[in-house]
Amino acid sequence: MKSNLYFRRVAVIGAGLTLFRRRLLETPQELAWEASRKALDEAGLDLKDIDCVVIGSAPDAFDGVHMKGEYLAHGSGGIRRMVTRVFVGGATGVMVPITAWYHVASGLCQKVLAVAEEKMSPARPHPQSVFRYIWDPITEKPLNPNLIWIFAMEMHRYMYVNKISKEEIALVSVKNKRNALNNPYAQAAGNITVDDVLKSEILVWPVQLLDTSPVSDGAAAMVIVSEDIARRYTDTPVWIEGVGWALDNTEWTGRELTYPRYLEYAARMAYKMAAIERPSKEIDVIEPYDPFDYKELHHIEGLMIAKRGEAPKLLKEGVFDIDGDIPSSPSGGLLGVGNPIAAAGLMKTISIYWQLKGTAGKMQVKKPVHTGLAQAWGDLMQASTVIVMRN
Amino acid sequence: MRIGIVGVGWYGFKPNTREVSFREMMFEAATRAYYDAGNLNPRTDVDTFISCQEDFWEGIAIADEFAPDPIGGAMRPTMTVTGDGLQGILHGVMHILSGLSNVTVVESHAKPSDIKTLRDVIEFAYDPIYGRIGAKNIHFLAGLEATKYMKIRNATREDYASVVVKNKRNGLRNTRAPFSSNLNIDDVTKRDFVVYPLTDLDISRFVDGAVVMVLASEEVARKFNDTPIWIEGIYSATETTLELSNLGEATYMKIASREAYKMAKIDSIRKIKSAFVDDTYSYKELQHIEGLELSQNAVEDLREGEFEIGGKVEVNPLGGHLAGGRALEASGLALLLDAIDYLREGKVDNAVVASWRGIPTFTGAVGVVSR
Numbered sequence: 001m002k003s004n005l006y007f008r009r010v011a012v013i014g015a016g017l018t019l020f021r022r023r024l025l026e027t028p029q030e031l032a033w034e035a036s037r038k039a040l041d042e043a044g045l046d047l048k049d050i051d052c053v054v055i056g057s058a059p060d061a062f063d064g065v066h067m068k069g070e071y072l073a074h075g076s077g078g079i080r081r082m083v084t085r086v087f088v089g090g091a092t093g094v095m096v097p098i099t100a101w102y103h104v105a106s107g108l109c110q111k112v113l114a115v116a117e118e119k120m121s122p123a124r125p126h127p128q129s130v131f132r133y134i135w136d137p138i139t140e141k142p143l144n145p146n147l148i149w150i151f152a153m154e155m156h157r158y159m160y161v162n163k164i165s166k167e168e169i170a171l172v173s174v175k176n177k178r179n180a181l182n183n184p185y186a187q188a189a190g191n192i193t194v195d196d197v198l199k200s201e202i203l204v205w206p207v208q209l210l211d212t213s214p215v216s217d218g219a220a221a222m223v224i225v226s227e228d229i230a231r232r233y234t235d236t237p238v239w240i241e242g243v244g245w246a247l248d249n250t251e252w253t254g255r256e257l258t259y260p261r262y263l264e265y266a267a268r269m270a271y272k273m274a275a276i277e278r279p280s281k282e283i284d285v286i287e288p289y290d291p292f293d294y295k296e297l298h299h300i301e302g303l304m305i306a307k308r309g310e311a312p313k314l315l316k317e318g319v320f321d322i323d324g325d326i327p328s329s330p331s332g333g334l335l336g337v338g339n340p341i342a343a344a345g346l347m348k349t350i351s352i353y354w355q356l357k358g359t360a361g362k363m364q365v366k367k368p369v370h371t372g373l374a375q376a377w378g379d380l381m382q383a384s385t386v387i388v389m390r391n
Numbered sequence: 392m393r394i395g396i397v398g399v400g401w402y403g404f405k406p407n408t409r410e411v412s413f414r415e416m417m418f419e420a421a422t423r424a425y426y427d428a429g430n431l432n433p434r435t436d437v438d439t440f441i442s443c444q445e446d447f448w449e450g451i452a453i454a455d456e457f458a459p460d461p462i463g464g465a466m467r468p469t470m471t472v473t474g475d476g477l478q479g480i481l482h483g484v485m486h487i488l489s490g491l492s493n494v495t496v497v498e499s500h501a502k503p504s505d506i507k508t509l510r511d512v513i514e515f516a517y518d519p520i521y522g523r524i525g526a527k528n529i530h531f532l533a534g535l536e537a538t539k540y541m542k543i544r545n546a547t548r549e550d551y552a553s554v555v556v557k558n559k560r561n562g563l564r565n566t567r568a569p570f571s572s573n574l575n576i577d578d579v580t581k582r583d584f585v586v587y588p589l590t591d592l593d594i595s596r597f598v599d600g601a602v603v604m605v606l607a608s609e610e611v612a613r614k615f616n617d618t619p620i621w622i623e624g625i626y627s628a629t630e631t632t633l634e635l636s637n638l639g640e641a642t643y644m645k646i647a648s649r650e651a652y653k654m655a656k657i658d659s660i661r662k663i664k665s666a667f668v669d670d671t672y673s674y675k676e677l678q679h680i681e682g683l684e685l686s687q688n689a690v691e692d693l694r695e696g697e698f699e700i701g702g703k704v705e706v707n708p709l710g711g712h713l714a715g716g717r718a719l720e721a722s723g724l725a726l727l728l729d730a731i732d733y734l735r736e737g738k739v740d741n742a743v744v745a746s747w748r749g750i751p752t753f754t755g756a757v758g759v760v761s762r
Contacts, residue, residue: 008489058453059446059452059453061447061452064515064519065515065516066446066447066515066516067447067516067748067752068473069473069474070516070629070632070748070753070754071516071632073632073754074631074632074635078629079629079630079631079635080629080631080642080646081646082626082627082628082629082650083627083628083629083754084474084478084482084627085472086470086471086472086473087470087472087473088455088470089453089455089456095470099470099482101489102485102486102489102491103485105485105488105489105490105491106484106486106487106488106489107488108485108488108626108654130452132452133450133451134452134453136457137450137451243491244468245468245469245470246466246467246468246469247465247466247467247468247469247470248459248465249459249460250456250457250459250460251460261466262466265466265467266468269468378453379453379455379456380453382456
């Protein structure tokens with residue numbers, strides 16, 4: 001990355017979410033519009049004010065639509081203007097605001113609507129069937145692997161190398177589902193115990209049902225604008241101060257799964273831009289990607305907020321609780337709110353935006369916050385996207 | 392600030408590339424582009440990477456996973472734009488203008504020869520509730536639009552045929568044009584219709600191909616190449632979806648070109664001497680010329696020979712898609728490659744490049760390049 005950045009300041013001034021649920025009746029376009037309308041309303045803008053639209057959606061096969069960006073354009077207000085869909089697998093949700101950021105920072109656009117939508121539930125017989133076709137067609141597909149198998153391998157490796165127990169990891173699920181009780185959009189909130197997690201159905205050892213996020217439909221949207229525009233529409237803009245992303249190679253079979261090195265690279269890129277030198281001291285609130293409970297811990301370490309293998313210890317000490325030193329997933333995360341893949345990543349970014357704006361309602365963390373971070377993860381355990389925001 | 396194209400590489404542009412996988416094709420194109428950019432090392436010299444592809448074309452549910460390795464983008468900021476390659480160039484320009492990068496690589500590839508169910512894939516691009524009519528002919532929408540355009544401009548079958556004749560003849564000067572030939576208008580009009588009013592010669596054929604381009608900011612471009620091709624302006628636009636579109640008019644091209652011209656500070660359209668325009672269907676070339684405002688009435692100007700080599704604006708002087716084939720999402724980069732070749736040969740000083748995403752979309756991108 002260049003060191004002599006001269007980019008323009010970029011702010012978030014509005015955001016909107018739909019309910020996250022399984023089998024929503026709305027079409028993908030309707031979901032996208034519902035979130036977009038809410039984001040525009042919060043920003044005080046109309047669709048005619050928007051000059052560019054960025055769309056995010058993960059595999060086309062979920063919605064069963066080829067060229068999904070073109071299809072979603074209509075519902076996302078992408079009519080007679082610049083529209084693009086970006087895609088980095090499950091990490092797409094945070095790539096959407098990153099893309100909107102460079103639309104504005106480049107000077108090409110002033111007011112960008114960033115929209116992410118996913119409708120997983122129509123996939124038959126189950127959304128997992130879509131994941132049968134993500135593998136190398138020659139070397140891997142004939143083995144018919146399943147995504148949960150490979151995440152089980154990663155979880156097992158993380159536990160084995162760092163000597164972490166299932167009980168320690170289950171605390172993430174307990175925390176996030178509890179946090180989600182405060183989130184009006186949440187699908188899988190609940191007051192559960194470690195025992196509930198340990199007694200839930202085993203999917204692929206060591207992954208159990210309550211270690212995972214649910215199948216979800218939903219959409220999220222943000223309004224991202226230049227500094228001039230932000231000052232005109234709000235007294236409390238939230239600034240995007242650092243962005244970073246990285247993709248490891250495709251060959252996950254040859255990768256050391258204990259530590260997400262690609263995430264460290266992405267985080268370093270974002271920290272450099274945001275001038276963050278000690279992430280654990282300088283970041284007040286985080287939304288790391290948590291499709292599985294172990295992933296939140298894995299990502300906290302990749303983000304260098306905890307040392308390798310030490311995230312479970314900090315979790316047990318309450319550092320990541322809503323009233324802790326670095327609240328993690330105050331929204332409830334994917335485990336509690338739901339996981340409509342791309343929309344889930346943008347939901348995490350929106351959670352940080354609302355925290356920094358002080359409008360998170362019951363989700364608002366107890367300590368004053370000035371710097372927040374959202375992160376997403378995807379592809380074949382190879383992609384990460386990071387965004388740092390300040391108020 | 393201008394953005395320089397400092398290296399280009401390509402592979403394929405033939406109906407079938409049995410000898411390589413799509414990843415090998417990307418690798419070949421990338422190594423050639425890096426060689427062209429003065430033996431650039433992607434692991435140290437490139438800041439960001441962009442790949443342009445669509446899942447359904449690839450037959451892989453998360454095709455993005457395969458983007459980094461063949462282009463040297465592993466453990467680097469690599470992303471996918473699900474769009475035409477020219478839209479990828481637009482994103483590369485934004486990466487550089489935002490200060491995010493000094494050098495960005497843009498890649499796009501297509502391997503339609505691997506697709507057994509092309510008709511079904513295209514059907515899936517229509518709205519799932521009221522757009523999927525199970526049409527047996529993937530070109531039916533083009534037929535409707537070509538008919539409407541004939542009505543709007545009083546165009547004839549011969550006018551469309553003369554676009555085919557011009558482009559296939561121009562393609563004889565292009566190393567990437569497997570469908571070039573010397574035809575006359577009768578050769579086109581006497582063939583059976585695939586869908587009225589288009590024959591098979593009015594419709595570009597699919598080809599396999601991969602293109603990689605290296606973009607660099609103005610301040611570092613000459614480190615890699617003494618004679619970069621400059622991107623003066625670039626923009627893309629989506630008009631709407633099929634249900635609400637103005638069939639017969641390329642409104643998306645009009646919106647995109649106005650912004651691209653503004654960025655390139657083009658005050659008079661007469662300054663543009665050559666155009667590399669999407670001609671997936673013969674009528675589309677005419678429609679796109681009007682969308683680019685290079686002509687008020689493209690049919691009349693075509694009859695006057697204004698789009699021939701040496702004419703007012705040389706349109707597709709290296710054959711376009713009708714001669715070179717349509718490489719799905721790499722189509723825009725194929726047109727840009729033609730423009731770069733033409734500029735490097737010193738034939739013209741500037742060119743406009745305009746791509747379209749194909750049936751059933753209403754999205755186009757426009758770039759203005761100079762030498």
